[in-house]
Amino acid sequence: MHTQGVRFSLLGPVRAWHDDREIDLGEPRQRAVLALLLLNLGRPVTLEVLSDRIWGEAVPSTARSTMRTYLSRLRRALGAGSPLQSGHGGYAARADPGRRSEPGRGRSG
Structure with a gap:
């Protein structure tokens, strides 16, 4: 899956690359937030x-602030190519038109 110049893998560990450089997406819950947004592509x-x-x-009382921290860290990690956006309905990931997936293109390592 491609969004704004960044390539994602959602099968197995959630991973992302900008060109050939893998992006550090942070801790598992933060990666899960990104996966949820990508699985709901274009929908807040x-x-x-x-x-x-x-x-x-078991949602902690700090969930809202923690979630905002995760989203901020993800935006920073993804850089200028970050597909994450916020709006009145929540947070969403947007995709490059015509580049939602590339069947057969895998990534190892």
């Missing part, structure tokens, strides 16, 4: 929904 997801998906029934 609220902080409440993201928190429910990440923590289930």
Whole structure:
């Protein structure tokens, strides 16, 4: 999957590359937030929904601020090619037109 010049892999560990450089996406929960947004490509997801998906029934009282920290770190890590955007309906990932996937193109290592 490609978004704004960044390539993502969602099968197995969540990973991202800009050109041939792998991007450090941070801790597992932060990676899970990115995966949830990419799986809902183009559709806003609220902080409440993201928190429910990440923590289930044990959502901590700090979930909103933690989620905003995860999103800020992801935007910084993804740089100018970050597909993450915020709006009135929540957070969303946007894709490059015509580059949603490249069947058969894998990445190892």
